[in-house]
């Protein structure tokens with residue numbers, strides 16, 4: 263390993279959990295390289311990765327509410343991570359109590375959640391990832407939002423500004439209906455056009471980066487005959503040209519949509535309604551793809567996310583592989599392992615019920631932990 267590689271290594275040194283899922287109390291010191299976590303169904307493998315992901319993203323990859331994360335019968339949870347990057351070490355902590363979430367960086371409470379500098383970056387590979395392909399458009403928008411939020415504070419801010427304006431316009435539409443004054447609507451429409459057009463540009467630029475990465479990952483797993491393509495479909499109309507132009511097109515579309523929106527009681531166009539199209543050889547994978555193609559496409563998206571974050575931040579995100587190795591057939595698993603090995607200078611967490619099925623992982627370099635109903639034991 264070269265010096266420069268080591269200098270930008272991101273590593274979770276310690277994870278502390280209190281009342282998180284089936285972990286009432288845990289202090290875990292992972293290894294720098296590959297961490298293998300094995301245990302029976304329901305022992306707490308996914309929950310552990312979920313906690314690490316929570317530190318990076320501030321929400322669960324399962325998409326549930328915070329109250330679901332609190333150990334049954336308890337009334338708060340706490341997740342803390344000690345993260346090292348180069349010679350620096352930072353602490354990030356989330357606390358949830360009585361419906362309120364707090365984030366502390368190095369012991370200091372952050373006034374606005376979104377302002378916290380991301381200390382940890384992470385990508386979660388889950389057997390549930392098929393939802394990226396087969397699920398509702400919201401799943402794919404969330405994929406883009408999370409990737410972008412991990413690299414850009416500006417994106418996080420735009421996203422919250424956009425949602426605030428959206429809520430205001432929707433309230434007017436819903437509660438005032440046809441009585442909603444045009445001038446009042448326009449105030450929020452101008453804001454939606456300003457923030458929304460910037461969000462769209464961010465997403466489209468990210469997609470330019472993600473496209474070749476996803477296509478390459480897919481080719482490596484499926485062979486050269488399949489061409490994976492990603493397309494952004496903006497609901498506000500044709501997106502091209504300068505930001506000012508885009509803002510104008512956006513605003514006009516909103517005004518045109520007023521009567522429909524009043525009827526429906528909400529805003530029907532904007533980045534909250536856009537779609538990320540995923541195609542193989544020109545056909546929507548969601549509709550036409552075989553099971554295997556859909557799985558491979560989902561995996562390709564995640565791999566693309568990993569390399570995108572790496573390129574944007576100059577360090578490898580912490581890789582979370584939940585039960586995915588046992589799900590794939592031989593050829594694909596090997597390809598994934600090759601990728602994993604290539605990224606071995608980053609920190610990785612791999613779970614599975616059977617350590618034998620995780621063969622192929624160079625165990626000599628890995629730390630092995632056994633998970634038993636909310637506790638961890640190091641085995642090797």
Ligand SMILES: Nc1ncnc2c1ncn2[C@@H]1O[C@H](COP(=O)(O)OP(=O)(O)OP(=O)(O)O)[C@@H](O)[C@H]1O
Pocket residue numbers: 282283284285301302303304305306307308309310330331332333334585615
């Ligand atoms: N809020 C909660 N409080 C307490 N226990 C919970 C909570 N939410 C989930 N659980 C339980 O925690 C246990 C661990 O779940 P987890 O999904 O982490 O298991 P796993 O080891 O990944 O299992 P599998 O191999 O089946 O994927 C399960 O028994 C689950 O029912």
Ligand SMILES: [Mg+2]
Pocket residue numbers: 307308309584585
């Ligand atoms: Mg699991």
